[in-house]
Amino acid sequence: MSSTATDRLRAEALADPDLPRAVRRALESGLTLEPITLRADGTWMYRGGAVENARVAELFSRSLGRTAAGTWLLHVAPYTYPATVEGAGWFVRALSSDLARGTTTGGEAVAIDWSALATDGDTLVGVGVGGGRLARLVGPAFATFAEALDGDDSGWSVIVGGVRWYAAPAVAGLASPGPCGALPSASDPT
Numbered sequence: 001m002s003s004t005a006t007d008r009l010r011a012e013a014l015a016d017p018d019l020p021r022a023v024r025r026a027l028e029s030g031l032t033l034e035p036i037t038l039r040a041d042g043t044w045m046y047r048g049g050a051v052e053n054a055r056v057a058e059l060f061s062r063s064l065g066r067t068a069a070g071t072w073l074l075h076v077a078p079y080t081y082p083a084t085v086e087g088a089g090w091f092v093r094a095l096s097s098d099l100a101r102g103t104t105t106g107g108e109a110v111a112i113d114w115s116a117l118a119t120d121g122d123t124l125v126g127v128g129v130g131g132g133r134l135a136r137l138v139g140p141a142f143a144t145f146a147e148a149l150d151g152d153d154s155g156w157s158v159i160v161g162g163v164r165w166y167a168a169p170a171v172a173g174l175a176s177p178g179p180c181g182a183l184p185s186a187s188d189p190t
Contacts, residue, residue: 005084006033013082018067023080023083033082036074038064040087042138060108064089086124090135095144100158102141104107104129119156126168 010027013019019027027033039047044060045053051057051158063076064083092102095112101183102112113128125145129135137145148158 006035006057009033009035009082009084013071016067016069016071018069020073023073023082029084036060036081036085036179037084037086038072040088040136041184042091042136049170053136058107061091061096061104062108072097088136090129090133091138092127092129092141093137093139095137095141097144099144099148099158102129102135105138106136110135112160114158114163115161117156117158117167117170119167122167125156 002050006116010033013017014024014027023139031171035045036059039045042168044057047087051185059076063074064085065075066089071183072083074081074083091105092110092112094103096102100112102110104110108129113130114183116126116128116134118126118134125137126134127137145158148160150159150164152156154166157164159165
């Protein structure tokens, strides 16, 4: 990530009224930002290289949250750090055979909300995974979805539990806002 990109990340984070107080103070004091990026394909990058350790990548995926204003943050207690997310912030890596449940790249078991099915019309497919989060289907989950895929003049659809769900156009590359989980709040005194 170039210094221009880290400057932009710092400026965007500081403009967020929901940024946790400790993160705000650190950024205002000139904390050097080391780039941590979640690429659109689900690969975590640190200092320009892929995070090779699967356990660290899974920890990052479990620890990702988003403020109400849209700033992506990694929170591995007691640390909270701004991150860049390209596309979706959450990914479903496996789907159950009945398509009702999935597993995220962070290892979280989730109920799949097919009413939130979205696509860019090409290969990006997202589904709801609870808490207002939209997650991209990747790897085996995408393959399972593709087997159930149907299409007609109305667009892509999938039938789950006897109900046909049509994919709506994706907004901003599936980068939907979502809850922050256990992120510290802006009013947290730490």
